[in-house]
Amino acid sequence: MQKQPLLGMTLSELQSVVKYLGMPSFSAKQIASWLYDKKVDSIDEMTNLSLKHREMLKEEYEVGAYSPVDAMRSSDGTVKYLYQVGEGHYVEAVYIPDDDRATLCVSSQVGCKMSCKFCMTGKQGFSANLTANQILNQIHSLPERDKLTNVVMMGMGEPLDNLDEVLKALEIMTATYGYAWSPKRVTLSTVGLRKGLKRFIEESDCHLAVSLHSPLPLQRRELMPAEKAFSITEIVDLLHDYDFSKQRRLSFEYIVFKGVNDTVPYAKELLKLLRGLDCRVNLIRFHAIPGVDLEGADMDTMIRFRDYLTSHGLFTTIRASRGEDIFAACGMLSTAKQGAENKN
Structure with a gap:
């Protein structure tokens, strides 16, 4: 199954993602911070999310960043x-x-x-x-x-x-x-x-x-x-x-x-x-x-x-x-x- 990119999601869309996965509601702002402030390239770098929640995220989602060719x-x-x-x-x-x-x-x-x-x-x-x-x-x-x-x-x-x-x-x-x-x-x-x-x-x-x-x-x-x-x-x-x-x-x-x-x-x-x-x-x-x-x-x-x-x-x-x-x-x-x- 192709994973959905998190990069490009608005805060309301990230809130829907964490609700769907059963994660705490404040996780949406944490993810947004990793994406748009810290500009990470992988979910593994989102270290203030628990390991369990990072693994849950990775099952269906990815950051979705790719370098110029x-x-x-x-x-x-x-x-x-x-x-x-x-x-x-x-x-x-x-x-x-x-x-x-x-x-x-x-x-x-x-x-x-x-x-x-x-x-x-x-x-x-x-x-x-x-x-x-x-x-x-x-x-x-x-x-x-x-x-x-x-x-x-x-x-x-x-x-x-x-x-x-x-x-x-x-x-x-x-x-x-x-x-x-x-x-x-x-x-x-x-x-x-x-x-x-x-x-x-x-x-x-x-x-x-x-x-x-x-x-x-x-x-x-x-x-x-x-x-x-x-x-x-x-x-x-x-x-x-x-x-x-x-x-x-x-x-x-x-x-x-x-x-x-x-x-x-x-x-x-x-x-x-x-x-x-x-x-x-x-x-x-x-x-x-x-x-x-x-x-x-x-x-x-x-x-x-x-x-x-x-x-x-x-x-x-x-x-x-x-x-x-x-x-x-x-x-x-x-x-x-x-x-x-x-x-x-």
């Missing part, structure tokens, strides 16, 4: 880790050190249904949702986990398309029984799915980043087919109903494509679209992927675009490009791994 290291310190999640499935987590910050980009799905033109993960198609265990293991088993300052849910997959498991993972990251991180340390990135977006905003205090990439609905639809189901204008209308001026930050991600969305008319449309929202825009360099006829704009163009937006009252930054000497674009390493296995 591969890693690619960039000259700038960025490391892309590959985790196996089920038979023949792989996801990526990217560790990005930057002075006194260290960010981990975490995946939520194997592949993705959104089929964004510029995304290698979308080219894979969708295979599976990750469990809270598989999401949190990217943090738990990260060699640099004790250096982490921030986590972004913007790796492989669309987080709002796997919202139950993502919310469970976010609860554990921010709860006092879990990692006890401030929600300000965690950002969820999404193309924008109506039902999931509303639920995320109302059930989590973590930061929100919306993939925008074009202020024009028709053009955005060409780049991001999800625009058909939930347009950027509907997303912005929904966001106006919430207060982003306090703890939570709202940002929009904008990949700047050469000759596509990089001129002043697009900046003007962005200003018009986002007027009245307390938000920022992050401009992103495009990492080329095979078979896609898009190029990244040069830095001078990006600086002009940023300066125009900022001078008109929309706070805009250019995100530093990292890991360009490895498989930088999201989904590249896992695609290569799966391709190699298929040949064998």
Whole structure:
């Protein structure tokens, strides 16, 4: 019988486990402490549980931690880790050190249904949702986990398309029984799915980043087919109903494509679209992927675009490009791994 992983269980789920096994109710908090504070890899290490209770736990449960199967290291310190999640499935987590910050980009799905033109993960198609265990293991088993300052849910997959498991993972990251991180340390990135977006905003205090990439609905639809189901204008209308001026930050991600969305008319449309929202825009360099006829704009163009937006009252930054000497674009390493296995 396959054992169930304890890593990824909320406190209420751990309480159900100890009740089922006939263990004292306080054991649930002890187990949570071993998992999320002390970060153990085996039940045997949970030494304040009696030997009898540890043996009972081990009959049906395990911690459920597993190390990366591969890693690619960039000259700038960025490391892309590959985790196996089920038979023949792989996801990526990217560790990005930057002075006194260290960010981990975490995946939520194997592949993705959104089929964004510029995304290698979308080219894979969708295979599976990750469990809270598989999401949190990217943090738990990260060699640099004790250096982490921030986590972004913007790796492989669309987080709002796997919202139950993502919310469970976010609860554990921010709860006092879990990692006890401030929600300000965690950002969820999404193309924008109506039902999931509303639920995320109302059930989590973590930061929100919306993939925008074009202020024009028709053009955005060409780049991001999800625009058909939930347009950027509907997303912005929904966001106006919430207060982003306090703890939570709202940002929009904008990949700047050469000759596509990089001129002043697009900046003007962005200003018009986002007027009245307390938000920022992050401009992103495009990492080329095979078979896609898009190029990244040069830095001078990006600086002009940023300066125009900022001078008109929309706070805009250019995100530093990292890991360009490895498989930088999201989904590249896992695609290569799966391709190699298929040949064998």
